Amino acid sequence: MNVSTAILERRAEKMFDPAFTIRDDQVGELLEKALLSPTAFNIQNWRIIRVKDAALRQKIREVAWNQDKVTDASLLLVLCADLNAWVKEPARYWSGAPQMYQDILIPAIDAYYRDKPQVQRDEAMRSCGLLAMSIMLLAQEQGWHSCPMDGFDFDAVGKLINLPDDHVISMMLAVGRRTQDSFPRTGKLPLNELCFEDTF
Amino acid sequence: MNVSTAILERRAEKMFDPAFTIRDDQVGELLEKALLSPTAFNIQNWRIIRVKDAALRQKIREVAWNQDKVTDASLLLVLCADLNAWVKEPARYWSGAPQMYQDILIPAIDAYYRDKPQVQRDEAMRSCGLLAMSIMLLAQEQGWHSCPMDGFDFDAVGKLINLPDDHVISMMLAVGRRTQDSFPRTGKLPLNELCFEDTF
Numbered sequence: 001m002n003v004s005t006a007i008l009e010r011r012a013e014k015m016f017d018p019a020f021t022i023r024d025d026q027v028g029e030l031l032e033k034a035l036l037s038p039t040a041f042n043i044q045n046w047r048i049i050r051v052k053d054a055a056l057r058q059k060i061r062e063v064a065w066n067q068d069k070v071t072d073a074s075l076l077l078v079l080c081a082d083l084n085a086w087v088k089e090p091a092r093y094w095s096g097a098p099q100m101y102q103d104i105l106i107p108a109i110d111a112y113y114r115d116k117p118q119v120q121r122d123e124a125m126r127s128c129g130l131l132a133m134s135i136m137l138l139a140q141e142q143g144w145h146s147c148p149m150d151g152f153d154f155d156a157v158g159k160l161i162n163l164p165d166d167h168v169i170s171m172m173l174a175v176g177r178r179t180q181d182s183f184p185r186t187g188k189l190p191l192n193e194l195c196f197e198d199t200f
Numbered sequence: 201m202n203v204s205t206a207i208l209e210r211r212a213e214k215m216f217d218p219a220f221t222i223r224d225d226q227v228g229e230l231l232e233k234a235l236l237s238p239t240a241f242n243i244q245n246w247r248i249i250r251v252k253d254a255a256l257r258q259k260i261r262e263v264a265w266n267q268d269k270v271t272d273a274s275l276l277l278v279l280c281a282d283l284n285a286w287v288k289e290p291a292r293y294w295s296g297a298p299q300m301y302q303d304i305l306i307p308a309i310d311a312y313y314r315d316k317p318q319v320q321r322d323e324a325m326r327s328c329g330l331l332a333m334s335i336m337l338l339a340q341e342q343g344w345h346s347c348p349m350d351g352f353d354f355d356a357v358g359k360l361i362n363l364p365d366d367h368v369i370s371m372m373l374a375v376g377r378r379t380q381d382s383f384p385r386t387g388k389l390p391l392n393e394l395c396f397e398d399t400f
Contacts, residue, residue, distance in 0.1 A: 007237070132330060150240050
């Protein structure tokens with residue numbers, strides 16, 4: 001499926017078929033591709049929790065506005081990020097690169113993030129946004145459907161997945177097969193309210 | 201070009217051909233598709249500045265580590281977000297939807313963002329991440345190349361583009377035609393460091 005079609009056909013689906021399954025090898029292949037998405041300085045700050053356990057899914061559903069898709073979608077992914085990825089052996093992000101690049105980039109990583117908690121957090125959200133779009137489009141290419149979610153209690157989900165103190169949740173993704181056609185798109189703002197030339 | 205190929209072939213390119221041009225209608229078509237990416241509650245909080253003016257490009261380059269691509273790429277896009285999109289006539293985001301959905305969603309938007317500046321900011325970064333990935337993959341489909349950038353002085357670029365007080369910059373994107381082959385990918389972390397089952 002080409003990129004344009006995947007983008008045009010992707011919708012945030014509401015209801016998923018609980019009987020539809022996606023094999024582990026398919027999940028692995030999809031995530032391996034999606035993780036080729038870019039991160040700043042290649043810090044790969046994203047971390048993905050795939051929630052398989054049915055009881056855990058049910059507990060998450062209870063703190064996620066009781067949305068059916070939390071339990072019914074074939075895959076439930078919690079996209080998280082390590083706020084300290086930048087300081088955890090950053091040399092490994094550039095291993096194999098020419099030495100002159102390593103000499104520039106590794107100190108640049110430290111300078112960019114050290115003592116800047118908001119910059120670290122922004123990077124978490126940005127990286128997971130990039131990753132989420134890749135996962136949704138790859139799912140579409142497989143003939144599956146998806147829904148990005150931030151309608152849940154982030155703290156409660158964090159506790160349920162043992163989120164480390166220096167990690168944050170960015171969003172969840174449901175992936176599977178929808179059980180009903182999407183509604184027509186509504187409320188799209190016109191391009192001239194969203195795009196500007198040179199300045200606001 | 202299919203989604204997988206676009207993801208596999210996309211790289212953060214360094215050098216762009218300054219003589220390569222992309223027509224306005226091509227830019228419009230690309231952005232129109234990319235803006236079908238999802239935002240939470242359909243708030244469409246993203247705002248895109250396309251920097252065409254050569255003098256302004258040069259000024260941005262001076263506060264962006266003097267990177268060639270800022271002036272050389274066919275397109276320079278500054279991806280921004282309106283932190284207050286949620287409160288600016290939110291009913292329009294669901295116009296045309298069945299009344300029962302409007303009745304639930306419009307108050308839910310207010311409850312989700314009101315008095316929560318970090319939630320508003322997280323949404324800005326997340327939305328722009330989603331949008332950026334779509335733009336880069338659509339560019340790849342056209343046979344173009346791209347580079348996501350956050351290596352610049354955000355405050356200085358904000359001044360140059362007249363960023364409103366209630367907006368933030370998320371990142372910049374260069375789009376055009378590369379002038380050299382990409383380096384091999386380096387430093388990819390193994391899947392088992394990034395993906396976990398059920399809990400950390």
